[in-house]
Amino acid sequence: MRASYMGLCGLVVAASLAYQPANIVWWAFTAVSALVWPHIAYLHSCRQADPFQSEYLNCLIDALIVGCWVALMQWSLLPSICILAISMSDRSYLGLKQRWLPFVGALLAGMGLMAALVQPEAQWLAPLGVQISLLPLVILHTAYTSRSTRRMLKTLAKQNLQLKLLGRIDPLTTVYSRDYWWKMARTALRQHHIRQEQTSLLVIDIDHFKRINDEYGHIVGDEVLKLIGLNIRQCLRSHDIAGRYGGDEFTVLCKNAKAEDAYFVALRIRDKLAQIRLREYPKLRISASIGVAAADDSFESVATWIKAADTALYSAKDAGRDQIIDAGPSSHIPNSPATIPMPASKTSLNPVAQEQPVKDDLTY
Numbered sequence: 001m002r003a004s005y006m007g008l009c010g011l012v013v014a015a016s017l018a019y020q021p022a023n024i025v026w027w028a029f030t031a032v033s034a035l036v037w038p039h040i041a042y043l044h045s046c047r048q049a050d051p052f053q054s055e056y057l058n059c060l061i062d063a064l065i066v067g068c069w070v071a072l073m074q075w076s077l078l079p080s081i082c083i084l085a086i087s088m089s090d091r092s093y094l095g096l097k098q099r100w101l102p103f104v105g106a107l108l109a110g111m112g113l114m115a116a117l118v119q120p121e122a123q124w125l126a127p128l129g130v131q132i133s134l135l136p137l138v139i140l141h142t143a144y145t146s147r148s149t150r151r152m153l154k155t156l157a158k159q160n161l162q163l164k165l166l167g168r169i170d171p172l173t174t175v176y177s178r179d180y181w182w183k184m185a186r187t188a189l190r191q192h193h194i195r196q197e198q199t200s201l202l203v204i205d206i207d208h209f210k211r212i213n214d215e216y217g218h219i220v221g222d223e224v225l226k227l228i229g230l231n232i233r234q235c236l237r238s239h240d241i242a243g244r245y246g247g248d249e250f251t252v253l254c255k256n257a258k259a260e261d262a263y264f265v266a267l268r269i270r271d272k273l274a275q276i277r278l279r280e281y282p283k284l285r286i287s288a289s290i291g292v293a294a295a296d297d298s299f300e301s302v303a304t305w306i307k308a309a310d311t312a313l314y315s316a317k318d319a320g321r322d323q324i325i326d327a328g329p330s331s332h333i334p335n336s337p338a339t340i341p342m343p344a345s346k347t348s349l350n351p352v353a354q355e356q357p358v359k360d361d362l363t364y
């Protein structure tokens with residue numbers, strides 16, 4: 001950007017010099033400052049640990065040069081104002097607008113220095129040739145700036161979208177964040193109220209998770225939570241939505257699912273979590289208690305719905321943990337959960353029968 005800006009400005013200064021009896025020194029100064037300086041500035045910035053700071057210094061030198069050019073052009077109003085305006089707008093474009101005072105100082109210093117050396121006669125009106133030489137600067141600079149702005153806006157929009165998506169995901173467990181999950185649950189409950197769509201939710205709490213933290217440390221605890229998130233996601237149907245409710249508690253919204261269907265999702269999750277193994281800690285075992293609650297017309301809010309599932313979860317904890325308990329048909333009435341009758345093949349619900357064979361692909 002500097003190379004093109006300084007180069008095009010140099011063209012205007014050269015056009016102005018062509019109308020004056022300028023000596024070789026001013027031609028050389030114009031050529032070096034317009035064509036060589038931008039590359040020196042670039043190399044200087046690249047070699048510095050803090051490019052912003054070195055760019056600040058470069059911009060001060062730019063301003064000094066621009067000040068010199070204004071005096072060299074015999075204060076011609078049109079080219080001087082164009083070059084100054086573009087120079088100042090570039091400074092703010094680079095994010096240096098907070099430090100405008102040193103730039104103005106450098107500009108004035110450049111003007112004063114060159115005025116003392118050249119003692120130019122004021123030529124307020126620029127000759128036609130100089131005015132024409134301004135065209136490439138104005139046109140190309142405007143095009144370049146608008147292209148860069150368009151690019152920046154595109155990047156910004158992309159990053160905003162990424163931020164929005166990231167905000168929906170719990171970074172540790174990679175399931176949805178509580179807020180986003182809650183929003184989805186609210187929509188599902190509304191759809192149940194309007195269209196009687198069947199939806200159920202699971203509240204999953206890891207049993208004795210504190211012990212894992214205490215015994216193996218919080219880093220391992222985090223690793224376990226990460227694996228739990230991953231494994232829960234692997235058990236979901238395509239339209240189920242898992243979220244992290246907080247700490248070691250997860251929620252799953254099972255869309256188009258009666259309590260019985262959600263129960264099987266819960267069963268899959270519970271069995272899958274029981275198979276998690278960590279290579280470094282082969283004795284570490286995970287079990288989860290799960291409360292299931294189908295959406296009910298009497299649930300006015302997600303909070304009531306979750307409360308029903310939570311009540312079932314507490315019953316699972318009370319019943320010895322590693323259990324799945326459905327809140328039952330009257331789930332909105334607290335403390336009235338009913339254990340779903342288990343199919344004969346699902347005897348693994350018995351906590352005693354939980355020891356699963358180690359599967360290599362589940363060892364992390």
Ligand SMILES: Nc1nc2c(ncn2[C@@H]2O[C@H](COP(=O)(O)OP(=O)(O)OP(=O)(O)O)[C@@H](O)[C@H]2O)c(=O)[nH]1
Pocket residue numbers: 172205206207208209210211213217218219220221222225246247248317321
């Ligand atoms: N490593 C880790 N631990 C967490 C995180 N969030 C919460 N915890 C811990 O998870 C534990 C949750 O404990 P509780 O749910 O109260 O109890 P519990 O030990 O799981 O026992 P029960 O739920 O009664 O089976 C606490 O010790 C928290 O410090 C986290 O992000 N990382």
